[in-house]
Amino acid sequence: MLKKEGVDPVARTFDFDGETLSCVGGGSFEQLLKSPEFFESDPNTWECWSSGWLQMRIMATDADMGEVWKIVSGIRKKS
Numbered sequence: 001m002l003k004k005e006g007v008d009p010v011a012r013t014f015d016f017d018g019e020t021l022s023c024v025g026g027g028s029f030e031q032l033l034k035s036p037e038f039f040e041s042d043p044n045t046w047e048c049w050s051s052g053w054l055q056m057r058i059m060a061t062d063a064d065m066g067e068v069w070k071i072v073s074g075i076r077k078k079s
Contacts, residue, residue: 012069017077023048025058
């Protein structure tokens with residue numbers, strides 16, 4: 001779907017105690033909506049799904065993505 005929109009998708013995978021989280025994204029919010037920029041800094045958008053119930057949408061600027069991936073990699077199941 002992203003390739004059809006002219007976005008070269010990027011994938012990231014994380015392992016959380018035996019559950020895999022796969023994230024696909026890399027396009028900017030403006031690119032995906034095909035509309036004028038809504039934000040001062042147009043964020044990247046990512047969709048993530050796990051092999052269990054975890055699902056999330058991430059929107060962050062390039063400058064913040066390192067911190068975002070650090071937070072995501074720290075996610076753990078709570079018993």
